[in-house]
Amino acid sequence: MKKIICFIGELFVDFQAEIAQYFSDHFAENNCEITFMVNFDALVANVLYGEIEKKIMHIPNLNNYDGIIICPDTYAIPGMEEELAFFLMKNAECPVVSLRVRDDRFYSITLGDYDAICQMTEHFIVKHGMKRVCFMTGRMELEDARVRLQAYKDTMAKHGIEVTEGMVFYGNYWRKKGMQAVEWFLSQNKELPQAIVCSNDYMAISVCNALRAKGYRIPDDIAVSGLDDIDEVRYHIPPITSIRASVSSMCSKAMEVLKNIWDGKPQDKQIVIPLEPIYRNSCGCNTEINMQDFRDIYLEKESLQLVLAYTPYLPLDFENADDFDELITSIYLKLSNKSFGTQDDFGILYFCMCDESERHDFQLEKNLSYTDNMHLKAIITSKGIKRCSCRFNRHEILPREYIVSYSPLFVFTLHCKDYCYGYLVMQNADISRFKDLIKPLVFAIGSSLDRIRMYSENKNVQTLREQSYIDELTGIPNRRSMERYIRKMFEQLQHTSQTFCIVSVDLDGLKYINDTYGHLEGDASIKAAAKILDASKPESGIAVRTGGDEFVVMFLSNCENDAVTFIDTINEKLRVNNLQWHKPYELSMSAGYEYCHKNTDILLSMHKADNKMYAVKKAKKKNRID
Helix, strand or coil: CEEEEEEEEEECCCHHHHHHHHHHHHHHHCCEEEEEEECCCCCCCCHHHHHHHHHHCCCCCCCHCEEEEEEEEHCCCHHHHHHHHHHHHHHHCCEEEEEECCCCCCCEEEEEHHHHHHHHHHHHHHHCCCCCCCEECCCCHHHHHHHHHHHHHHHHHHCCCCCCCHHHCCCCCCHHHHHHHHHHHHHCCCCCCEEEECCCCHHHHHHHHHHHHHCCCCCCCEEEECCCCCCHHHHCCCCCEEEEHHHHHHHHHHHHHHHHHHCCCCCCCCEEECEEECCCCCHHHCCCCCCCHHHHHHHHHHHHHHHHHHCHHHHHCCCCCHHHHHHHHHHHHHHHCCCCCCCCCEEEEEEEEEEEHHCCCCCHHHHHCCCCCEEEEEEEEEEEEEEEEEEEHHCCCCCCCCCCCCEEEEEEEEEEECEEEEEEEECCCCCCCCCCHHHHHHHHHHHHHHHHHCCCHHHHHHHHHHCCCCCCCCCECCCCHHHHHHHHHHHHHHCCCCCCEEEEEECCCCCHHHHHHHHHHHHHHHHHHHHHHHHHCCCCCCEEEEECCCCEEEEEEECCHHHHHHHHHHHHHHHHHHHHHCCCCCEEEEEEEEEEEECHHHHHHHHHHHHHHHHHHHHEEEEEEE
8 A cells, every 4th residue: 555645735725625636536546555644834023933834744754655745835824835845855765746846846737827827818908808817826936927027018018008017917816805906906007907817726815806896896896717626716795707727637737647657667757737717707708607506605614614613612622621621522522512523523543642752951953843752642533532542753753553444544742932831633534524623623723722731831830820710708619610520521421321420419598508607607507508418429420609699519329319318428427517606597508419421411410400400499488488
């Protein structure tokens, strides 16, 4: 079986997601394994963030692979494409294939974008009779951006049209410069541009949005075109004219190149994939709008809304984790919650953490990178958590014996600011549904690991944090502790037949005690009740003061009689307490219980326990009146 590694950035973007899915589907069919090394952008003030992201190239041992695929124009970190190319030239002995970016050092599969941009520019000039045709470039450090600009200039010259400085705006292949580009074209030209040819679709969309914001109609006032034919241009109003490059043809060609090399067949180093113009309404061609495209975008919108609703809670859900084990539990509980997709969308997650013993000198460079040896500390699946203690060489990426079954692996760096904690490996054959959630999930995990490290290094802060889980008046755990306990119990219930009992307890007559004997006596009664509950709970349980005179007791139990026995124990200890403490009032508590198992809604169970407790309290009042 051949082993392939692919370096790719920003997996949530359409082009990258399509590449990943195509290779995932087809390499397995050709008896090949593929691993994706994924990096994210560095749009943060801390410059070291990008430096750690670039370190992902140092995880694998390149000699273990039969082929390498790189996607240089997907990296959003300055300088990464050249640094990776230099690293591969120095360390890779297997063939390297570059997608969409020509690099004479490697095999390259590029797009026939020169001819396509020539054809698109000529379409505006000949078909629509336009002369004031402007151009928005991509990132000029990339060859394809320079080729596309030259194609535009050559076509304009072919038709005797001068290209002035104000007719070209230098973009970046992304969405953020649309308004800046439009303002440039409007301010730098005496007459209104008739068309704007954009070097890719993301810029075309941003230009259309900027024109609309300024009150211009497309294409009536200014026509627009893009390149790549991403889904959004078909959904746009009006649909945007573009140039199509088949991702499948590009990826299949990459596979063909590698296979030819493996088989010893002749193989050209430079392969060009032809592009096809797709004329739609934004250039002035009247084409029928495909309603299926709008049905598709509705489904995509629903999926993105799920992600937007889900991701803000990631840091909140992880915030209470005080150590790595608790964080893993929080991650599992969040991913197993069906509020995002289904439980198996995320596949299998492997948490590979740096060996901190190799960082004894705390040098900055060591903090910025992975250690030579890693620890596989946890595996999360839809069925639960497997905690591990396996030390292995980083170049293996994963210990082979822990891989459940082979499917594509996606590797992401776990870091925050200037500290690298390790990496996350996702084993997933269908990345499409999970691609939008990966980035916020990885970032939230990195931030949580940083917070946990900070607390562990600062003992005073840790002590204060531990104290924050204790109720100040009674000395028993508080509501925050209960939340931690529930997380642990919920994890345990997911892969066992156990249940746990929730007992809701309320102190009777606290208002009467406060009003009659004062609040100091009221506090004394609360502390006495807490002491009785804490002494009565089973060893596996927790007694919590949730506020005021309200308590909750939780414990593992598979027998309903355990709850009855517990309540009987409370009542007996209350009787003994009232005989011994010589107060002018009696201490009394009301209790109700409910059982939870893995298919039970915990909040609903707590509500039911509360209702039962209030029923007991109401019955006591009625008996006193009678």
